[in-house]
Amino acid sequence: MASPSTRIDDGHDMDSVNSGLMREKLSVLVVDNDALVRKVHEKIVSKLKVAKQVQIQTATNGKEALDLHLSGSSFDIILMDMQMPIMDGTEATKELRAMGVESMIVGVTSADARADKEAFTEAGLDQCLAKPLTADKIKSLVETLEKNK
């Protein structure tokens, strides 16, 4: 079983116009059993420069995501894939909410997952987005996070 990985990006030296107003830290958990998707989403988040420090962790299924929280980790945004082995996104979301996790949990689904999407959303998602994610979609999540502070 792959262990969760962590990556920290220091966004200090970028040329953003709003660097003075930028949040200090953003922590994101990418939960997906597909290594390709994890790599792409991790890269998108790391390039965004929406915070002075961006910390990204990955997990390969819902159980790993749960274990991270049980060991004391917390995140601003959790990008949760729906279909995963061992523990899927719907169950993981239910468990996280039952544990009292209040992070923004964003479901990530393929376009043709209509039927299960409802159950996934009702499990406690803040939003559900279609794969593949883009920089604009993730930027907009951070903006929502800022608005709800």
Add this chain to the structure above:
Amino acid sequence: MERNNQLQRQVALMRQSLFDQGYLDEQFVQLEELQDDTNPNFVEEVVTLYYRDSARLIASIEQALDKSPLDFNKLDSYMHQFKGSSSSIGGRKVKTECSQFREYCRTGNGEGCIRTFQQVKREYSTLRKKLEAYFQLARQAGPRGAASRST
């Protein structure tokens, strides 16, 4: 220098033809935009992961198609994953064939699945050959400057 410019032009033309002929879509451009000096081979790394995933999924689907009766749920699940991976790298034609296969799974059409799977494999094989040729030429040409990345 002139030779390098020529190679860069060939790379650009080859890249454009992949879009013009419908093998790749906008998602490939999204991957290119993620590539930078800190990760100069990002696109090729992602595509290599795609080849690895694809080999595994194709083998699983082949095995599943050998069984009788066919387990359409299992077949659909494998193809869902393959479609997702193909979509993540912008593999447009492969994605289309995957959708067709899934439609046959939905209607329980075994012959349709078997027939379409051959199409899936053909499109995947073509895409892989074209991408391998593209990356090989790109490596020969070296890093490009401010080349246009429009589709």
